[in-house]
Amino acid sequence: MLLGLLLALVVLLGPILGITALFKASRLRQQLERLENKLEQLKTQQADRPAAATATTHAYAASEPTPTPTPTFDFRETAEPAEAADRRTAPSEPVPTPTTSAAPAPPPLPDWDRVLGANRASLGDTPAEPASPRLPDAPSAVEIGIARVKQWFASGNVPVKIGMLVLLVGVASLLRYASNQGWLHVPVELKLAGISATAIAALAFAWRKxxxxxxxxxxxxxxxxxxxxxxxxxxxxxxHLIGAGSAFGFSVLLIAGLAVMAVLQDSRTLAILGTLAGFMAPIWLSDGSGNHVALFSYYTVLNAGILAMAWMRPWRILNLLGFGFTWGIATAWGVLDYAPEKFASTEPFLLLFFAFYLALPLLYARKATTPGGARIDGCLLFGTPLIAFSLQAGLLQGERMPLALCALGLAALYAVLARLLIGRERMQLLAQGFAILAVGFATLSIPLALSARATASVFALEGAGLVWLGMQQQRRLARWTGVALQLAAAYALGIGATGLATPDAIAVANPGFMGALLIALAGFMTAWLYRKAGSMAVAGVFYGWGLLWWLGDGLGEIARFAPHENTLHLDLLLFGISAWLAAEFHRRDPARGPAWTTLGGLLLALPLAFAQTMTQDQPFAHAGIWTWPVFAVLALRSLVCLRASGSATAGWAQLIWWMLWPTVLSLLAWHVGDVYALADGWVWMLLALPWLVLAATALLRWDWL
Structure with missing residues (x-):
């Protein structure tokens, strides 16, 4: 029996050690090859340097002319350039004079082809200046993960690491195979006891080392x-040797011991292993009873352990593992097994889990600090209320007022936390994040008080909050996640648009309008953040995104609820309000997007005036009697804001202003002439009168604004 067990262990460990030895030998061979290649390169460079220096010396010596007594050109290369240079520079040697009476010859010309060829050869042999090193691209998340896995396998005690991974699988396979084949004619109890004793001995030995x-x-x-x-x-x-309770209790004891050892030895790896085993234990030890109270009670104890470890060690990966498993398993159970009669036994656990993961970012920020202040875990900060609120909506199953009260309660909670942390210098970012959540849930409570189907709009505000956090901490992943959340919010709202158009809906105070408004505001906030960061192109895209949702939301609401005869007039009012708000923002923080929005709002009034005349005979019919004066006040204020900012768009906006009112009054005059059957002369006079007033104003003071 023992011989068979030892033989099986040898068979199992032999391939492991062989693979490890091959891995080590391969690494040593690669290092040796790299060293040999580097040595050859150094030898080649050392041999090339004298040859390059000699070629350069000969080339420059050949370029020096040699004086001769005869008026002929000497194209011969000097054999000894150093001696010739000494003879030319020595003052004691007499210079030979020609024996003939002819005029002195000009100095000889060098052989330029030979000189240039030598120079080219010398330049070719001279090593070039090294180019400035190019900064490597930042590795992606996948590359970082692969690199860490490789580093874990390639560093430290590699044989032990590989052996432990294979041993876990090997022991389980060996036990099952030996049992099926009948090799070990020993009671199963003794087999398991022997393996347990060996594992305990190994654990004690490891603790001593x-x-x-x-x-x-x-x-x-x-x-x-x-x-x-x-x-x-x-x-x-x-x-089937022990019951579910005994197996579960034994597993909990082992996991708790593993967590204690991880904290005492400051080992994040052991903590991760214990957390994974803790969350998987109810799954592999389930007896099929479906007792959710026992399951959530166990997860409460497990999350309390994670909270205790977070109090002593800033291990972010541990917090994320607990976050993912807790909310993932809770969501899966809610989708598959929740019933309204289980609300009383489920709601306390939801509140407990929310409290745990509300406290974890505070502990992480307290422990993990940077030179600029405390670090913030954006996933826990923004993800916890988002998921908890969504699960709360599922538990309430469409009850509107309780869900609105929950949103108000969350807003009050985050407002209190923001107020408590805002005065602490190291907690400024966390306090600002809590303030954003408070504003978001307070805004969300308005449509929820009327309808419980607007929960998707919270994604937009959370997305804007993540973009802000990514800007503060220079984290690209957080910014991309925030953008993705805003797109998800728009998609979710579009999917649920058919269900939002209920007959008893109230104009403006309905989930459809408020959800789109939140998406627009999140887009404007994201544009402002990117503009402050200097990314003008991205800021322009998000400003256009927000403006599209703003105008689409307003025009859609007018089309749904306004009387047909007042639709165009209310559209005019929407354009006037949009132009005025953009101008006010431009006055405080000059930007091209708001200035062009103001210009577009004024320009769109011209086609609206013609459309009103075609459908209602004149622009001032029905609600136009008050919308046009209100638009005039808003437009005038917009022009003042543009002038105060010194924008170049102000001139074009003023031109549109001067063209708009004579056009509108001329359309009104045409209608008056038609109603009272005036003669053509009177009609033309009424049509021309507004333009004459415009011309007189231009002569007196054109730029009076």
Whole structure:
């Protein structure tokens, strides 16, 4: 029996050690090849340098002319350039004079082809100046993950790490295979007891070596705990030796011990292993009873342990694991098994989980600090209220007023937290994030008080909050997540648009209008953030996105609720309000987008005046009697704002202003002439009168604005 067990272990560990040895040998061979290649390159460069220097010396020596006593040109290359240079520069040597009476010859010309060829050769041999190093691109999240996995496998005690991973699988497979084949004629209880005793001995040995051989000890501790968890699983699920309660209690004890060892040894790896095992234990040890109270009670204890570890260690990955498993399993249970009669036994756990993950960002910010202040975990900060509120909406199942009260309660809670943290210098970012959530939920409570189908609009505000957080911490992933949330909000609102158009809906105070308004405001906020960061192109895209939702929301609301005869007049009022708001923003913070929005709002009044005349005979019919005066006041204020900012668009806006009112009054005069059957002369006089007033104003003072 023991011989068979030892033989099986040898067969299992042999390939492991062989793979490890091959891995180490491959790494050493690669390092040796790199060193040999580098040595060859150094030898080649050392050999090329003297040759390059000699070629350069000969080339420059050949370019020096040699004086001769005869009027002929000497194209011969000097054999000894150093000696010739000494002879030319020595003052004691007499200069030879020609023996003939002819005029002195000009100095000889060098052989330029030979000189240039030598120079080219020398320049070719001279090593070029190294180019300025190009900054490497930032690695993606996938590359970072792969690199960390490779680093984990390639650093530290590699044989132990690989051995522990394979051993967990090997022990389980060996036990099942040996049992099926009948190799070990020993009761299963003794088999499991022997494996457990071996794992406990390994755990004790690893604990003794935790200081002298840290990497080896941590890997062995994790492997021993894993083997004990497998033994508990096999005893319950495969061999039915113990009940579900005993197996679960034994697993909880092991996981708690693993967490304690992780904190005492400051080992994040052990903490991650314990967290994963803790969340998976109810799944692999489930007896099928479907007791959600027991499940959520266990997860409450587990999250309390995560909170305790977060109090002592700033391990963000641990918080994210707990966040993902808790809300993921809770959401899956709610979708598959929730019923209204379970509300009383489910709501307390939802509040507890929300409290846990509301406190975790505070602990993380308190422990994990940077030179600029505390670090913020945006996933927990914005994701916790988002998911909890969505689950709360599912538990209430369409009850509008309770959900609106929940939104108000969240707004009050986050407002209090923001007020408590705003005075602390290290907590400024966290306080600002809480303030954004308070404003978002307070805004969301308005449509929820009327309808519970506008929960998708919270994604837009959360997206804007994540973009802001990404700007503050220079985190690209947070900004992209914020943009994706805003797109998801728009998609969700578009999908639910058919359900929002109910007969009893109230104009403006309905979930459709408020949801689109929140998406527009989130787009404007994102545009402002990107503009402050200097990304003008991205800011322009988001400003256009927000403006599209703003105008589309307003025009759609007018088309749904306004009387048909007043639709065009209210459209005019919407354009006037949009132009005025954009001009006010432009006055405080000059930007091209708001200035062009003001110009467009004034310009759209011209076709609206003609459309009103075609459908209602004149612009001032029905609601036009008051919308046009209101538009005039708004437009005048818009021109004043543009003038105060010194924008170049102010001149064009003023031109449109001067063209608009004579046009509108001329259309009114045409209608008056038609109603009272005036003669053509009177009609033409009435048509020309507004333009004559415009001309007189231009002569007196054109730019009076």
């Amino acid at each position: 935790r200081e002298s051989h840290r990497s080896f000890a941590l890997a062995l501790q994790g492997g021993a705990i894993g083997v004990l968890l497998l033994v508990a699983f096999a005893a319950f699920k495969t061999y």
